[in-house]
Amino acid sequence: MNKVERVSSLRAAVSAARKERKTIGFVPTMGNLHEGHLELVRQAKQRAEFVVVSIFVNPTQFGANEDLDNYPATPEEDARSLAELGADLLFLPELTTMYPSALEEQTVVYVPKIGDLYCGKDRPEHFYGVTTVVSRLFNMVQPDIAVFGKKDYQQLTIIRRMVEDLAYPIQVVGVDTIRADDGLALSSRNGYLTAAELRAAPLLAKILNEMAVRMQDKGAIPSKKWLREIESEAKAELLSKGFSPQYITVCRQSDLQPAKRGDTKLVVLAAAQLGKARLIDNLEVELTES
Structure with missing residues (x-):
């Protein structure tokens, strides 16, 4: 080389x-x-x-x-x-x-x-x-x-x-994102995490997966209000575990505008501070036609 x-x-x-x-x-x-x-x-x-x-x-x-x-x-x-x-x-x-x-x-x-x-x-x-x-x-x-x-x-x-x-x-x-065995997305900034924070950090990916499952169980987005509720619940869970969430939102894959009823190709985007590290992650989700 x-x-x-x-x-x-x-x-x-x-x-x-x-x-x-x-x-x-x-x-x-x-x-x-x-x-x-x-x-x-x-x-x-x-x-x-x-x-x-x-x-x-x-x-x-x-x-x-x-x-x-x-x-x-x-x-x-x-x-x-x-x-x-x-x-x-x-x-x-x-x-x-x-x-x-x-x-x-x-x-x-x-x-x-x-x-x-x-x-x-x-x-x-x-x-x-x-x-x-x-x-x-x-x-x-x-x-x-x-x-x-x-x-x-x-x-x-x-x-x-x-x-x-x-x-x-x-x-x-x-x-596609490469992840550790516990689900944490690999990042150069993971080196800023303490041992305790490294144990906590995979919660971000876990929450995104839980949000995806809830959407897929519905088969479609039932309403904008329902979507905002699951986003708020995800932020609250992160806050309770020591994260400082900056955003967790469900968007259209194509232009990253907030998802609405009828959208099917989605991505859940998230960013949260944990100690000295700013963690970002996402998960693509495809739903059936509503």
């Missing part, structure tokens, strides 16, 4: 692969790779002959008082894991490569409406940073296929909309 820091070196390697008629796959990450990230690379390798992985801790998606300065970094372990998986190229850009202008003067790419909901409401700067950095990475790598996890379902939905709106010739692939 080759490692490069400059865009010129990245493009030269990708160009050489294209001359060999290889399909280019891309997995953007912020490092501190866990099994969830590695599954994205495996999925990229199944779909492409030349796989690029980037590691860049993007400052523009961190808000004030968030964990940018303490975000976990494991560069040697990351490179070793990627080499063992057979990634072809590791792109390690510097800050000035990604943002040649001062951050406050940098051109911004933003997806409105979807980006203003849920995590976008609680973290106003976050999705501005995500879409801007992913857009820049897409222009640098110019992949045929880009692979993202479904754990951050809102992010995946926003990136798909950005690709459609800006006419990127890129297939965006979403990969």
